[in-house]
Amino acid sequence: MNTVNSTLVDDLLVELDRTGATPLHRQIEAALRDGIRAGRLRHGASLPSSRRLATELGVSRGVVVEAYDQLVAEGYLTSTPGSYTRVAAVGGQAAAVPPPPQTAGPHIDFGYGRIDPASFPRAAWLRSLRRVLTDAPHSRLNYLDGYGLPELRTALADYLDRVRGTSTDSSQVLITSGYGQAAALIIGVLAGRGARRVAVEDPSTDDVRLLAHLHGLDVVPLPVTGEGIDPAALERADADLVVLTPSHQWPLGGVLPARARREVVRWARARGAVVVEDDYDAEFRYDRAPIGAMQGLAPDVVVYAGSLSKILAPGLRLGWLVVPAHLADAVAEAKLLADRGSPAIEQLAFADFLVRGELDRHLRRMRPVYRRRRDVLLARLAESLPGFEPTGVAAGLHVVVWLPDGMREDDVVAAVAGHGVRVAGVGPYRLAGPGRQGLILGYGGLSEGRITEGVAALAAAVRALRQRR
16 A cells, blocks of 8 residues: 555645534544545645644544544544554545666666666665764754865765775865766866866766766867877877876776876876866776876876765765866866765765775775676676677776687677677777677676676677688
8 A cells, every 4th residue: 555644734635614504523524525626635645643633723522523434434434443544445536657668678687887786885874874973063964165074074085095095185185976076077177167178988887978068168088008008199188177097097998008098197287278187996806916097197187086885875865076276166066066075974985984994994895806707797798608708807896808810899789789699899989980799798797697697698699600601
């Protein structure tokens, strides 16, 4: 039953005329009957107790009891001793709209950028929530500024300097609702200051491209090699902003070398441009040494962006920016206009979670889990699809698999979907036209058994394609 807690007397809209000739219980009956017929009081809604309604209306309880009894007799209400009086199903009342049918998703989804939601450290997060709800000053529940709460900004500055090698002052940290909002704020501010062109990696996600078009900016693709972009292409781009994933290029997995990073910084300073560093999953690395953030090299021209989406849970909707001083106030003002600030309780809980080392413990626990899943994926691919060439396997939560010559990724994506498995092609994320054919296989959200089952289905789909050809 779809129950609606409608216990506030004011919601019933009962008005009594104490000078008229109609008895009070009849007026109560008529008001409730009209409310039920009009659909304001829906099937299953609970009504106030007769004692409470009588007190609020200033009448004797017997008057309300008489009204309720009459409506029960007419079938408008149902009443069970010791329980609520509720609105009964009434003919002619509009039926509740059923929820839309759930479409069946893929049986196995190699979606990229997925974490394992079952691994979320609920107990540790709950402890942080309890502490902040108990100890946080009342002022923290007031309206926020555009920067975010100082507790989290300070904790993040310490964490990023320690773990990612940034050069962070807490005064330049801004809290956002994830990377999407962070990118929107930066692009909006720079467009307002006269930026006209944004350079992006090719291939790359389409978030920045969509935002750029929304603000009327031209998008310039920068071809990606095994190590990231070629700085020479950036010199030719005539851009005011470049967005990079230098520590783990999305999706191909390259690491921008130190020489190229220095050239990008030199370009930005010479042109008066801005570099946005999307550091989306650098905490997960398996076969290589840690790679420091590019922001630590040039905090005056690099905007550092990160979020909890890949390292803890995307549903928390928490992200952050480390912004050069000359942009900080403008971005904070844009954030304030966008949503009046990210939720305070979640900010305080994450600050407590960080300071107590819970994020470090969570990452130490999850790295070997994700590494085992990656290893299973690579082993099954080598066994079942030896002609497929994995790349970008040393870090992150996905791999790209290059297809054998003559095989089209669209055909493979469609064929494996027929086996109940979802994979993505590289093609939709290219800007400058077709390139090498490949698949993006995310493994973070899949168990080792599901990965094995999914690769077997992929191999079966490939065999069927080859037989048809």
